[in-house]
Amino acid sequence: MIEEKHKFVEYLVNPNIPIPNHKKICIELMDEILFNSFGIHFLEPIEKERSVVKVIPKLQSVRKTSMVVQSPHVNPHPLAPTGRQAN
Numbered sequence: 001m002i003e004e005k006h007k008f009v010e011y012l013v014n015p016n017i018p019i020p021n022h023k024k025i026c027i028e029l030m031d032e033i034l035f036n037s038f039g040i041h042f043l044e045p046i047e048k049e050r051s052v053v054k055v056i057p058k059l060q061s062v063r064k065t066s067m068v069v070q071s072p073h074v075n076p077h078p079l080a081p082t083g084r085q086a087n
Contacts, residue, residue: 002054011035011043 011031013024031043 002056004052004054005049006052008048008050009045010048011041012046013043014046 011028013019013027017024028043031041035041
């Protein structure tokens with residue numbers, strides 16, 4: 001796992017403004033609705049830094065060999081003629 005810091009821009013009410021939390025949520029929601037409808041924001045962008053965790057898988061070869069082994073009882077070409085004649 002790799003932890004990286006990324007910067008994001010969010011349109012939020014300034015946390016220094018003393019208004020109740022439910023009013024902040026309403027204002028931010030109105031800004032989001034206006035942006036989705038008309039492409040404009042009335043709130044100022046606030047840059048935030050967050051840590052993002054990326055998972056990089058370890059790739060291991062499952063196949064040990066490139067040779068394919070078939071059972072002697074299975075016809076490798078089921079639609080090919082078998083050499084038997086129909087009665």
